[in-house]
Amino acid sequence: MADRMRSPLGQVYGLGSAREGAKEWWAMRLSSVALVPLALWWVAEIIGHAGAGYVEYRTWVANPPTAILLILTIVTTFYHTSHGVQEVIEDYVAHEGAKLAALVILRFACVVLAVAGVFSVLAIAFGH
């Protein structure tokens, strides 16, 4: 069945399964499991700090358990985002060049945003 469905050209090009999708699948599941408690904590804290002023907000971020959980949430969120949006790009961007460009921009943006978030938490926590 599998051989009958493959064209000779497709066989030469090595088209078909990339045989390395499992780690992408696992990355999404692992980050999903981690984000269930982290997202619940995060949204509860945002609600608890609705309308907070500058000093109150910074006092909250600087508290060690908050700072640690915020950094974990930021890193896990952008890891999950990076892989999630990658799936969407791979499904809907047909042009190979545009797809590659979008994936590169996505990865860079996720790393930049995660670093900016983590740095901000650390700067506030260390009293900058």
Place this chain on the structure above:
Amino acid sequence: MSIVNRPLSPHLEVYKPQLTSLMSIFNRLTGLALTIGTVFFVWQLLAAASGPEEFAAFQGLAHSWIGIAALIGWTLSLFYHLVNGIRHLLWDAGWGFDLATTYLTGQLVIVATVVLTLLAWIVALIVWGAR
């Protein structure tokens, strides 16, 4: 080039929209919406690390009607993606694949999303009002 007569899956448009397919699409849409939302939360942290004027400017934007509308969309997206994500994890574990359960959990996700969003806003407005 040789032509192989592979069976083709019909395109999406020929199907009648179903709860299951729409919820799958919304899982992606809410994921994309949350991606945009996280950019703003990083902005808020950066503003808090930068200084009181920057933070006040961000809070001013967040408390404007556009900001509130975006936050309502964000909470709806977050709770939907979160609860539907748990539904996906249960499927991955092999549970709830039969049609009746799939529809039941789908309806539960929608109810939970609305209830959690309303609850979140009631508490948030009480907290906000008490300041």
